[in-house]
Amino acid sequence: MKNILLLSLVALVSFGFIFGVYLVPISQAAPMTEADYFTDLNTTGEEFGQDATGPTLPEMIGRIIRIVLGLLGVVMVVLVIYAGFMWMTAGGTPEKVEKAQKIIVQAVIGLAIILAAYAITDFVLGKLIDTVGVN
Secondary structure, eight states, X not given: OHXXXXXXXXXXXXXXXXXXXXXXXXXXXXXXXXXHHHHHHHHHHHHTTOOSSOOOHHHHHHHHXXXXXXXXXXXXXXXXXXXXXXXXXXXXXXXXXXXXXHHHHHHHHHHHXXXXXXXXXXXXXXXXXXXXXXX
16 A cells, blocks of 8 residues: 555656646747748757758668668578577487578578678669769
């Protein structure tokens, strides 16, 4: 019972703090127009040495694809390490050794597919960006 009462008190104080510190000043601020948002955004970007135009659509798609393919590459390396650990700890059991070998072969094939996908993506997006004329 004391724990519930203490928890309720902590929740009430936390809500009061959040409401008083964050929500009240926001509700009393002057309303901003859409132009104000972009002006503030451009000013902040210029302070950090960034232009307001940002990346184009092909560049953004290329970045996303490269990030995803990079994460998949990390997953494949982790799979190879896991299979190697499995093989080392198999203790000569043929079933565990075969399972580890299958995982390694599948991870290497997956890594080859990922590298091929990265090469194709890099080539196609490079040609697309060159064709569109994006600097």
